[in-house]
Amino acid sequence: MADVAYLSPGKREQTKLANRQAILDAARGVFREMGFEAATVRDIIRRTGLSVGAFYNYYRSKEEVIAALADDGARRFRPILHAEYLKATDFESYLRGAITAYFEFVAAEAASFGKTSTQEAETYTRNTPEMLAVHDEVRTAFAEVMERGGAPRVDIDYLTTAAIAIVREVGDRMILREPLDVPAATEFCVSLILGGVPAAPRVEPMDGAPKGKPGA
Secondary structure, three states, rough: HHHHHHHHHHHHHHHHHHHHHHHHHHHHHHHHOOOOOOOOHHHHHHHHOOHHHHOOOOOOOOOHHHHHHHHHHHHHHHHHHHEEEEEEEEHHHHHHHHHHHHHHHHHHHHHHHHOOHHHHHHHHHHOOOHHHHHHHHHHHHHHHHHHHOOOOOOOOHHHHHHHHHHHHHHHHHHOOOOOHHHHHHHHHHHHHHHHHHHHHHOOOOOOOOOOOOOOO
């Protein structure tokens, strides 16, 4: 305990980051092998080399751990998504670029951490801060396209929620398939969304719609 007490602030912060990362890495393996419902906090702790007390300094439950994993992935994906937004020329090019980028991202994650579905833990991963930020990024992109007349003016909240749900569910299924086919999964989602938007009910112009690309 004395050694810990005299660590410099920088060293303590490095230790915290290392411990947090060790927990997340262990949790990925445990959830992949056992499934979220069957896994326990003790299963995660056993793979970290940390004490029980050390674990609870960072997370209070496996639900908090799965939420942190979701935030970690969303935080790393957001700059990729924003880059696709900045280079898009129309609604279809944004959809195709963003969906392709997401599927390539989850394919790389599957290659690194193994193929697993997040459906068991969806209740805990849907509304984390970083996941909500991704939702807002997509909503802003859709709103701007509609404001410019590049897509039919439909309910923006429903469209954003539906598009994200479609892509997430197809992505979960895609990584379980052999061979893994990003272009085919992308084409399916793009065609489904583009085909559905024109048939959706129209809405009145949105007040305070964004006028420019966020972060541009």
